[in-house]
Amino acid sequence: MKKANGVFIGLLFIIGIFVAYLISKNINERVQINDENIRYLDSIARKTWDYFEDYIIEENNYLIPDNYQENRLNKVVDRTSSTNIGLELISIISAYDMGYISFKKTMEYLNKILIVVSSLSKWNGHLYNWYNIKTLMPL
DSSP, X not given: OHHHHHHHHHHHHHHHHHXXXXXXXXXOOOXXXXXXXXXXXXXXXXXXXXXXXXXXXXXXXXXXXXXXXXXXXXXXXXXXXXXHHHHHHHHHXXXXXXXXXXXXXXXXXXXXXHHHHHHSXXXXXXXXXXXXXXXXXXX
Protein backbone atom coordinates (compact mmCIF):
# COMPACT_ATOMS: atom_id res chain seq x y z
CA MET A 1 0.00 0.00 0.00
CA LYS A 2 2.84 2.39 0.80
CA LYS A 3 4.34 1.80 -2.65
CA ALA A 4 1.01 2.66 -4.33
CA ASN A 5 0.80 5.90 -2.33
CA GLY A 6 4.34 6.82 -3.35
CA VAL A 7 3.60 6.14 -7.03
CA PHE A 8 0.42 8.21 -6.82
CA ILE A 9 2.21 11.15 -5.16
CA GLY A 10 5.03 10.93 -7.72
CA LEU A 11 2.51 10.94 -10.57
CA LEU A 12 0.76 14.01 -9.09
CA PHE A 13 4.14 15.75 -8.83
CA ILE A 14 4.95 15.09 -12.49
CA ILE A 15 1.47 16.20 -13.59
CA GLY A 16 1.86 19.32 -11.42
CA ILE A 17 5.07 20.27 -13.19
CA PHE A 18 3.38 19.89 -16.58
CA VAL A 19 0.36 21.97 -15.47
CA ALA A 20 2.64 24.68 -14.06
CA TYR A 21 4.49 24.78 -17.39
CA LEU A 22 1.26 25.12 -19.38
CA ILE A 23 -0.18 27.93 -17.29
CA SER A 24 3.14 29.79 -17.25
CA LYS A 25 3.55 29.93 -21.04
CA ASN A 26 3.56 33.37 -22.61
CA ILE A 27 0.27 34.41 -24.09
CA ASN A 28 0.80 36.12 -27.43
CA GLU A 29 -2.46 38.03 -27.32
CA ARG A 30 -2.24 41.44 -25.69
CA VAL A 31 -5.30 43.03 -24.23
CA GLN A 32 -5.91 46.44 -25.75
CA ILE A 33 -7.35 49.12 -23.51
CA ASN A 34 -9.15 51.91 -25.31
CA ASP A 35 -8.81 55.60 -24.42
CA GLU A 36 -12.13 55.69 -22.55
CA ASN A 37 -11.03 52.84 -20.28
CA ILE A 38 -7.64 54.47 -19.73
CA ARG A 39 -9.36 57.69 -18.62
CA TYR A 40 -11.68 55.69 -16.34
CA LEU A 41 -8.80 53.77 -14.76
CA ASP A 42 -6.82 56.97 -14.30
CA SER A 43 -9.80 58.62 -12.57
CA ILE A 44 -10.03 55.69 -10.14
CA ALA A 45 -6.27 55.83 -9.50
CA ARG A 46 -6.49 59.58 -8.89
CA LYS A 47 -9.40 59.21 -6.44
CA THR A 48 -7.51 56.48 -4.63
CA TRP A 49 -4.43 58.69 -4.33
CA ASP A 50 -6.62 61.58 -3.14
CA TYR A 51 -7.65 59.40 -0.16
CA PHE A 52 -4.02 58.80 0.75
CA GLU A 53 -3.07 62.44 0.22
CA ASP A 54 -5.95 63.56 2.47
CA TYR A 55 -4.89 61.30 5.35
CA ILE A 56 -1.08 61.12 5.19
CA ILE A 57 -0.85 64.18 7.40
CA GLU A 58 1.01 65.26 10.51
CA GLU A 59 -2.16 64.94 12.63
CA ASN A 60 -2.13 61.20 11.82
CA ASN A 61 1.65 60.97 12.28
CA TYR A 62 1.82 60.37 8.52
CA LEU A 63 0.21 56.95 8.98
CA ILE A 64 -2.81 56.07 6.89
CA PRO A 65 -5.98 55.16 8.83
CA ASP A 66 -7.08 51.57 8.54
CA ASN A 67 -10.70 52.33 7.97
CA TYR A 68 -12.94 55.02 6.49
CA GLN A 69 -16.73 54.71 6.39
CA GLU A 70 -18.95 57.51 5.11
CA ASN A 71 -22.08 56.41 6.96
CA ARG A 72 -20.58 56.48 10.47
CA LEU A 73 -20.41 59.31 12.97
CA ASN A 74 -16.64 58.75 13.30
CA LYS A 75 -15.74 58.28 9.66
CA VAL A 76 -12.08 57.46 10.30
CA VAL A 77 -10.77 54.80 12.67
CA ASP A 78 -7.58 56.01 14.37
CA ARG A 79 -5.55 52.86 13.86
CA THR A 80 -3.25 51.40 11.26
CA SER A 81 -1.45 48.13 10.68
CA SER A 82 1.89 47.12 9.25
CA THR A 83 0.01 46.03 6.12
CA ASN A 84 -1.51 49.51 5.80
CA ILE A 85 1.92 51.07 6.23
CA GLY A 86 3.26 48.94 3.38
CA LEU A 87 0.27 49.87 1.22
CA GLU A 88 0.86 53.53 2.06
CA LEU A 89 4.49 53.34 0.93
CA ILE A 90 3.56 51.60 -2.32
CA SER A 91 0.80 54.15 -2.93
CA ILE A 92 3.24 57.03 -2.60
CA ILE A 93 5.64 55.47 -5.08
CA SER A 94 2.74 54.72 -7.44
CA ALA A 95 1.50 58.31 -7.16
CA TYR A 96 4.95 59.45 -8.24
CA ASP A 97 4.98 56.94 -11.12
CA MET A 98 1.55 58.18 -12.24
CA GLY A 99 2.72 61.80 -12.15
CA TYR A 100 0.41 62.85 -9.31
CA ILE A 101 3.24 64.05 -7.07
CA SER A 102 6.77 65.31 -7.61
CA PHE A 103 9.95 63.46 -6.70
CA LYS A 104 10.54 65.98 -3.90
CA LYS A 105 7.06 65.36 -2.42
CA THR A 106 7.57 61.60 -2.76
CA MET A 107 10.80 61.78 -0.79
CA GLU A 108 9.19 64.02 1.85
CA TYR A 109 6.34 61.53 2.40
CA LEU A 110 8.67 58.52 2.50
CA ASN A 111 11.12 60.22 4.86
CA LYS A 112 8.40 61.29 7.30
CA ILE A 113 6.76 57.86 7.31
CA LEU A 114 10.03 55.99 7.78
CA ILE A 115 11.00 58.26 10.68
CA VAL A 116 7.65 57.51 12.36
CA VAL A 117 7.88 53.76 11.66
CA SER A 118 11.41 53.61 13.08
CA SER A 119 10.10 55.22 16.29
CA LEU A 120 7.22 52.76 16.76
CA SER A 121 7.35 50.19 19.55
CA LYS A 122 8.36 46.80 18.22
CA TRP A 123 8.52 43.24 19.43
CA ASN A 124 11.91 41.64 18.72
CA GLY A 125 12.37 44.17 15.90
CA HIS A 126 8.97 43.45 14.33
CA LEU A 127 6.07 45.85 14.09
CA TYR A 128 3.00 45.02 16.12
CA ASN A 129 -0.23 44.27 14.26
CA TRP A 130 -1.99 47.53 15.11
CA TYR A 131 -1.04 51.04 16.21
CA ASN A 132 -3.07 54.06 17.20
CA ILE A 133 -2.17 56.70 14.60
CA LYS A 134 -2.63 59.56 17.05
CA THR A 135 -0.65 58.21 20.02
CA LEU A 136 1.54 55.69 18.14
CA MET A 137 0.85 53.17 20.89
CA PRO A 138 0.42 49.49 19.93
CA LEU A 139 -3.14 48.24 20.20
